[in-house]
Amino acid sequence: MKKTVTLGLLAVTLGLMSFSVNPVKNGIVKEVVGSVISWKSEAIEVGEIPQGTPKVIEFEFKNTGKTPVIITNVRPSCGCTASDYTKEPIAPGKSGVIKAIYNAAAKGPFNKTVTVTTNAEQTPKTLTFKGIVK
Numbered sequence: 001m002k003k004t005v006t007l008g009l010l011a012v013t014l015g016l017m018s019f020s021v022n023p024v025k026n027g028i029v030k031e032v033v034g035s036v037i038s039w040k041s042e043a044i045e046v047g048e049i050p051q052g053t054p055k056v057i058e059f060e061f062k063n064t065g066k067t068p069v070i071i072t073n074v075r076p077s078c079g080c081t082a083s084d085y086t087k088e089p090i091a092p093g094k095s096g097v098i099k100a101i102y103n104a105a106a107k108g109p110f111n112k113t114v115t116v117t118t119n120a121e122q123t124p125k126t127l128t129f130k131g132i133v134k
Contacts, residue, residue, distance in 0.1 A: 050133075069089065112129055
């Protein structure tokens with residue numbers, strides 16, 4: 001009986017291993033993407049902000065795909081910007097947010113970016129914000 005169960009489990013395991021998640025055509029692996037992100041805005045103009053006061057910029061998005069969106073990395077372009085983002089998977093039809101917290105230390109115009117990596121896009125998305133520190 002024990003031998004039959006072991007052989008059955010082995011057969012099921014080998015059968016499952018034969019399935020491929022990524023189809024291969026001509027030696028090139030194609031990623032199957034079921035998540036789609038619709039950004040409210042990819043570029044935000046914040047206008048004039050006071051010097052010495054951190055400014056929070058929010059990039060909102062919605063999962064318009066069929067599978068959950070997972071944010072795997074958020075990278076600001078410089079040390080003057082911190083980031084925060086929705087940590088849990090965003091279900092289809094739900095929304096999430098990427099926050100850039102800009103430390104407005106130096107007067108003058110600024111143009112900053114935040115690079116976002118998700119399971120929904122093969123290349124990272126670059127979000128931008130700009131304004132003037134007074």
